[in-house]
Amino acid sequence: MEAIVEIEDVTKNYPLGKLVVQALRGVSLTINKGEFTTIAGPSGSGKTTLLNLIGCVDIPSDGAVRIAGHNTSALNDAALTNLRLRKLGFIFQSFNLIPVLDVFQNVEFPLLLQGELTKEERAQRVKEILRRVGLTDQIHQRPNELSGGQRQRVAIARALVTKPAIVLADEPTANLDSVTGNTIIELMKELNATAETTFIFSTHDPKVMRQATRIIRLVDGKIVHDGAGTEGVIEATDPALAGEEE
Amino acid sequence: MGNLLVSLRIVFLIAMRNLTSHRVKSLIVGSIMAFGTMLMVVGTSLLDSVEESMEKVVSSSLTGQLQIYSTQGRDELSLFGGLTASRPDIGEIEDFSKLKQLVEPIENVEAIVPMGVTIATGAGGNDIDSTLADLRRAVDANNSVEVKKLEGQIVQLASLLEDEYEYRAKIAADTEKLEQDLEVLQRVQESDFWEDFDLNANARLMYLDTKLAPLAADGKLFFLRLLGTDPQLFKKSFDRFEIDKGQMIPPGKRGVLLSRRAHERFLKHRVARQLDRVKREIEVEGRSLEDDELLQGRVRRLSRQYRRILFQLDVAETARLDKMLRDYLSEDTPEDDLAKLVEKFLLVDSNNFDERYNYFYENIAPMIELYRVNVGETVTIQAFTRRGYLKGMNVKIWGTFQFKGIEDSDLAGVVNLTDMVTFRELYGKMTDAQQAELEELREEVGADVVTRDEAEDALFGGDAELMEEGQPGELTEGFDEFAEVDVLERDERLARAGELTYEQEEIDSGLALNAAVILKDRDRIKETRSAIEAAIAREGLKLRVVNWQEAAGIVGQLITVIRLVLYAAIFIIFLVALVIINNSMVMATMERVSEIGTMRAIGAPRGFILVLFMLETLALGLIAGTLGGLSGALMIEAAGFYGIPAYNEIVRFIFAGPYLYPHVTWGNVLLAAVVIFVVSVIATLYPAIVATRIQPVVAMRGRE
Numbered sequence: 001m002e003a004i005v006e007i008e009d010v011t012k013n014y015p016l017g018k019l020v021v022q023a024l025r026g027v028s029l030t031i032n033k034g035e036f037t038t039i040a041g042p043s044g045s046g047k048t049t050l051l052n053l054i055g056c057v058d059i060p061s062d063g064a065v066r067i068a069g070h071n072t073s074a075l076n077d078a079a080l081t082n083l084r085l086r087k088l089g090f091i092f093q094s095f096n097l098i099p100v101l102d103v104f105q106n107v108e109f110p111l112l113l114q115g116e117l118t119k120e121e122r123a124q125r126v127k128e129i130l131r132r133v134g135l136t137d138q139i140h141q142r143p144n145e146l147s148g149g150q151r152q153r154v155a156i157a158r159a160l161v162t163k164p165a166i167v168l169a170d171e172p173t174a175n176l177d178s179v180t181g182n183t184i185i186e187l188m189k190e191l192n193a194t195a196e197t198t199f200i201f202s203t204h205d206p207k208v209m210r211q212a213t214r215i216i217r218l219v220d221g222k223i224v225h226d227g228a229g230t231e232g233v234i235e236a237t238d239p240a241l242a243g244e245e246e
Numbered sequence: 247m248g249n250l251l252v253s254l255r256i257v258f259l260i261a262m263r264n265l266t267s268h269r270v271k272s273l274i275v276g277s278i279m280a281f282g283t284m285l286m287v288v289g290t291s292l293l294d295s296v297e298e299s300m301e302k303v304v305s306s307s308l309t310g311q312l313q314i315y316s317t318q319g320r321d322e323l324s325l326f327g328g329l330t331a332s333r334p335d336i337g338e339i340e341d342f343s344k345l346k347q348l349v350e351p352i353e354n355v356e357a358i359v360p361m362g363v364t365i366a367t368g369a370g371g372n373d374i375d376s377t378l379a380d381l382r383r384a385v386d387a388n389n390s391v392e393v394k395k396l397e398g399q400i401v402q403l404a405s406l407l408e409d410e411y412e413y414r415a416k417i418a419a420d421t422e423k424l425e426q427d428l429e430v431l432q433r434v435q436e437s438d439f440w441e442d443f444d445l446n447a448n449a450r451l452m453y454l455d456t457k458l459a460p461l462a463a464d465g466k467l468f469f470l471r472l473l474g475t476d477p478q479l480f481k482k483s484f485d486r487f488e489i490d491k492g493q494m495i496p497p498g499k500r501g502v503l504l505s506r507r508a509h510e511r512f513l514k515h516r517v518a519r520q521l522d523r524v525k526r527e528i529e530v531e532g533r534s535l536e537d538d539e540l541l542q543g544r545v546r547r548l549s550r551q552y553r554r555i556l557f558q559l560d561v562a563e564t565a566r567l568d569k570m571l572r573d574y575l576s577e578d579t580p581e582d583d584l585a586k587l588v589e590k591f592l593l594v595d596s597n598n599f600d601e602r603y604n605y606f607y608e609n610i611a612p613m614i615e616l617y618r619v620n621v622g623e624t625v626t627i628q629a630f631t632r633r634g635y636l637k638g639m640n641v642k643i644w645g646t647f648q649f650k651g652i653e654d655s656d657l658a659g660v661v662n663l664t665d666m667v668t669f670r671e672l673y674g675k676m677t678d679a680q681q682a683e684l685e686e687l688r689e690e691v692g693a694d695v696v697t698r699d700e701a702e703d704a705l706f707g708g709d710a711e712l713m714e715e716g717q718p719g720e721l722t723e724g725f726d727e728f729a730e731v732d733v734l735e736r737d738e739r740l741a742r743a744g745e746l747t748y749e750q751e752e753i754d755s756g757l758a759l760n761a762a763v764i765l766k767d768r769d770r771i772k773e774t775r776s777a778i779e780a781a782i783a784r785e786g787l788k789l790r791v792v793n794w795q796e797a798a799g800i801v802g803q804l805i806t807v808i809r810l811v812l813y814a815a816i817f818i819i820f821l822v823a824l825v826i827i828n829n830s831m832v833m834a835t836m837e838r839v840s841e842i843g844t845m846r847a848i849g850a851p852r853g854f855i856l857v858l859f860m861l862e863t864l865a866l867g868l869i870a871g872t873l874g875g876l877s878g879a880l881m882i883e884a885a886g887f888y889g890i891p892a893y894n895e896i897v898r899f900i901f902a903g904p905y906l907y908p909h910v911t912w913g914n915v916l917l918a919a920v921v922i923f924v925v926s927v928i929a930t931l932y933p934a935i936v937a938t939r940i941q942p943v944v945a946m947r948g949r950e
Binding site: 048055057058077078085086088090092094098099100101105108109110113114158170 | 847854
């Protein structure tokens with residue numbers, strides 16, 4: 001198996017006023033190509049920080065993060081940007097579509113930034129991915145004309161259109177109802193199987209979590225569980241399941 | 247950056263969509279930009295058009311495209327007048343012919359015209375003086391009929407003055423002097439004063455000259471700003487020049503051409519001039535006698551000027567006018583005298599103004615002296631020479647002239663023309679003929695050895711020897727060439743003044759104060775200026791070259807002042823635009839932090855964000871600038887089609903006529919485009935840089 005994400009003894013500190021918050025304290029893990037991994041843990045456990053480091057939008061305070069062989073600490077802003085553009089796809093909790101562009105243009109946007117395909121190739125690629133996420137009829141609608149599920153499909157299409165090595169999703173179902181959330185996860189799983197893209201997502205939702213082939217659980221910036229099964233993890237991971245409110 | 251070019255389309259799309267989705271912001275910022283552009287196009291086009299038309303007026307009436315004058319003077323050349331009324335010291339061009347030989351062969355030079363300005367005063371005496379002069383002539387000619395007629399006029403004058411002095415005596419504190427004056431006035435009216443007048447003519451005339459004449463306060467001193475030049479060459483070189491009345495100074499003849507404006511304003515009878523002014527204010531400035539208090543005030547003052555008419559009438563004319571006015575005004579109030587009648591006549595209102603204006607010129611004007619100086623007459627003028635002595639001479643007034651297109655402008659009437667030879671004499675340089683005359687004079691007074699250099703000093707400087715022989719009393723008035731000659735000879739000389747001649751060579755060789763250079767191609771003014779400057783430097787002459795604008799003096803600088811004011815206004819407007827654009831872009835950046843973070847996370851480089859923000863403002867600038875520029879250009883073209891009326895005399899001068907027909911040049915539009923571009927870039931730079939600093943990590947934060 002080929003390692004696509006290698007994290008070695010990473011710590012990440014944030015200044016918070018005069019204090020320093022340790023978001024990650026010596027995290028090490030490897031994610032291989034084609035995995036469908038979820039990062040679980042309560043709020044403040046360091047999920048998002050870990051995703052940010054994998055997503056190359058942030059660099060560790062200590063330790064090393066290697067994405068597709070590149071040590072992110074050694075790259076400048078332009079190189080990190082390029083790495084994101086070539087290797088990564090993002091799905092955000094709040095969809096983060098560009099409001100002034102229609103569905104087609106939103107999906108086409110990363111391809112335009114890459115600037116490698118011709119207009120025809122781009123159109124073909126965009127239409128194909130939109131067909132797969134089931135948005136063929138909404139191709140010329142603006143984001144504000146779509147439902148939440150449709151928006152997240154657009155975001156998934158946008159993340160996948162460049163055929164990235166890794167797709168990162170930060171709580172992709174958090175702003176969706178459970179039925180729609182399930183469909184989205186199903187879609188992601190399907191794309192993971194067919195496109196051989198590595199999916200890494202964070203979630204609170206145990207139903208969503210169960211879909212993952214690997215679950216990494218963080219508590220207070222440390223990995224407390226890393227394995228295939230969900231046994232004993234879900235209850236401990238999500239206090240919501242034990243009837244507690246977050 | 248290669249990606250940037252490919253993705254320019256999407257950047258443009260996003261930029262445009264952002265503009266349309268923030269309509270209010272775009273509208274406000276766009277309006278300011280459009281207004282600024284419009285103001286710039288309109289302002290600069292108007293100024294350019296004004297400058298162009300002014301260049302035509304100034305350069306084709308007086309200055310030429312370039313002026314050459316000495317570097318040694320203390321003042322700068324200002325042909326249209328400066329801040330002082332006195333003659334500025336602009337130095338001298340000692341030998342004009344040398345300069346002519348140097349400049350004329352230079353490529354693109356059409357002609358070089360010698361010039362020099364001096365201020366002369368004309369002394370015509372007052373109404374009594376001129377009547378007394380007539381009386382003297384009549385006595386000398388033994389014309390008893392004429393003497394009788396003039397006697398009547400003088401008695402009448404005295405009677406009018408007596409009324410005035412009696413009134414003065416009533417309100418004055420010190421009446422002793424007034425009582426003496428009244429005695430004179432009464433004495434002149436007594437019939438025994440005029441008995442056997444012929445026998446005691448000289449003594450009586452002396453009494454009138456010394457006692458009566460000073461009582462009429464209304465002196466007739468007038469100022470002439472005289473431009474000495476080569477009249478024929480001037481006419482040929484300045485195409486706006488045209489003769490109004492009379493004729494051009496004939497080739498080789500000496501004399502003066504009065505500007506029509508000066509003739510009308512300073513030499514016309516006060517009543518006629520005031521009537522003209524009221525007429526102009528009604529017709530040109532659109533004022534009304536019905537409700538305009540200023541104009542009504544002017545008419546009331548005009549009506550009190552009736553004496554100025556009465557003073558000039560002889561007995562027969564007085565009777566005739568009395569009857570005419572009584573009929574005209576249908577007055578049957580026998581107690582009213584003529585003074586009252588004239589006053590009533592001059593108190594015009596909106597209903598009768600045109601009729602009375604015409605009646606005045608048809609019936610009253612022929613009886614009075616409408617102008618102090620008439621075309622064809624020879625007058626005595628005086629000027630201070632450069633050494634400060636008063637030089638008097640007789641000049642023939644050949645005619646009046648004006649400059650086409652600016653006939654009504656005061657500024658265009660600032661100079662009167664004379665020949666170079668006359669100018670040099672007034673300025674204090676002698677002609678060969680005068681040198682000879684001086685020799686003659688010297689023999690007459692018995693001063694035999696005076697060198698040529700000293701002769702000038704002697705003549706103008708009032709050297710002791712000359713003065714001792716002459717009358718010491720003359721010292722206060724300087725030198726008067728007619729001091730020693732009797733009246734008859736004076737008349738003869740007056741008649742001869744127009745007959746004096748000179749050769750072309752005399753004009754060229756000798757002194758000038760400045761010289762106008764006329765170019766064949768006006769657009770190559772800078773190039774030719776450099777060529778002339780080079781030639782002057784080669785010869786080591788202490789002369790400088792200035793363009794028409796500098797040479798015109800304060801008038802030429804006016805345009806620079808207006809330009810500065812306009813630029814200041816534009817600067818302020820764009821400064822405001824800059825602040826507003828900057829503010830709204832900063833706000834837009836804050837609103838779009840998440841969107842920008844997303845773009846950055848997806849893989850948009852910083853340059854992409856920078857271009858996005860720049861493009862938004864530039865697109866707005868382009869649209870607003872085009873609209874503003876276009877509307878400005880349309881306004882100017884419309885103004886150019888209909889013409890902008892000049893509402894007063896200065897504007898009329900600046901417009902080079904009653905209307906300005908402006909036009910747009912591409913340079914103005916381009917300038918506005920460049921300025922709006924620069925303002926947009928500067929205004930957006932800061933918020934755009936702030937936007938590029940937004941970290942992609944912000945996109946990962948949810949919007950809960």
